[in-house]
Amino acid sequence: MHVIPSWSLPALTGSKFDLANVSHKIDALASGPMSLFDYIGGQFDRSVNWRDVEWLAREWNGPLAIKGVMTPEDARRSIASGATGVMVSNHGGRQLDGTPAPIDQIAAVRDAIGGAPDVICDGGIRRGADIVKALALGATACSIGRPYLYGLAAGGEAGVDRVLTLLTEEFERTMTLAGVNDIAALAPRHVRVNRT
Numbered sequence: 001m002h003v004i005p006s007w008s009l010p011a012l013t014g015s016k017f018d019l020a021n022v023s024h025k026i027d028a029l030a031s032g033p034m035s036l037f038d039y040i041g042g043q044f045d046r047s048v049n050w051r052d053v054e055w056l057a058r059e060w061n062g063p064l065a066i067k068g069v070m071t072p073e074d075a076r077r078s079i080a081s082g083a084t085g086v087m088v089s090n091h092g093g094r095q096l097d098g099t100p101a102p103i104d105q106i107a108a109v110r111d112a113i114g115g116a117p118d119v120i121c122d123g124g125i126r127r128g129a130d131i132v133k134a135l136a137l138g139a140t141a142c143s144i145g146r147p148y149l150y151g152l153a154a155g156g157e158a159g160v161d162r163v164l165t166l167l168t169e170e171f172e173r174t175m176t177l178a179g180v181n182d183i184a185a186l187a188p189r190h191v192r193v194n195r196t
Contacts, residue, residue, distance in 0.1 A: 050081045057082025065120060070105050072112030085118025087143065103134055107188060110138025128170025132178065136186040172194075 010016065057064050067087035077087050088109055090099040102123040110119050119122040122135035124179040131142050144167070151163035177182065178190055 029111075044131060050077060052080065053081040053083065063118075065118060069109065070099065070102070073106045075109040075112045079113050079117050083117070085093040085120060085140070086113070087120045087122040088139075089122035089143075091123070103130070103137065106134055106139050125167075128167050128172070128176040131167065131171050132174045132186065133191050135183060136190040137188055 021096070053064075053066065063085070063086050064083045065085040066074075066081075066083045067089050068091060069075050069078055069086040069088055070090060075088075078086050086109060088102040088105050090102055102121050106119060106121055113119070118140040119138055120141045120143055121139040123145070125131060125134065125142045125144050126147060134142050144163075147163045147167065148160055151159035151161075155162060175183075180186055180190065
């Protein structure tokens with residue numbers, strides 16, 4: 001017997017449903033046109049704080065990663081507040097184009113929180129070699145956004161499959177050329193940091 005979660009029924013039947021995380025907000029566009037920058041800026045809740053993370057961690061009682069961490073201090077605070085991992089992300093550099101690249105923050109974040117919590121490099125992953133570099137610097141995993149979307153836009157599901165295949169092949173080739181046959185053997189010595 002297959003059980004369908006009740007929350008999915010409105011989507012399956014075409015009925016109106018609310019997105020609980022935003023339904024309490026007044027439609028910002030109801031008062032007339034506005035710039036995309038203003039609209040997005042109005043969607044952020046600036047009242048969220050570390051006590052909210054602590055509450056969420058207690059309520060959820062499962063794996064919890066805080067996205068947008070770029071400093072060792074925020075990484076330590078995330079873990080102290082109950083997160084099991086952090087996503088090192090500058091949100092694609094969309095809002096602040098002068099922020100460091102996530103990969104440049106991985107080693108310091110890993111040093112700050114030790115070996116147990118997950119450190120996910122979120123952003124800047126375009127090739128399999130980027131994944132190798134992130135893992136060598138201390139990441140547990142990498143997220144991809146743009147490559148996935150590029151593949152989707154270019155070829156639908158087949159395009160996404162092709163992107164994943166290319167990333168896998170490039171990853172494996174980079175590991176081979178680096179003389180490493182086990183992900184656990186990757187270390188910072190496998191990455192040369194350009195300090196120009």
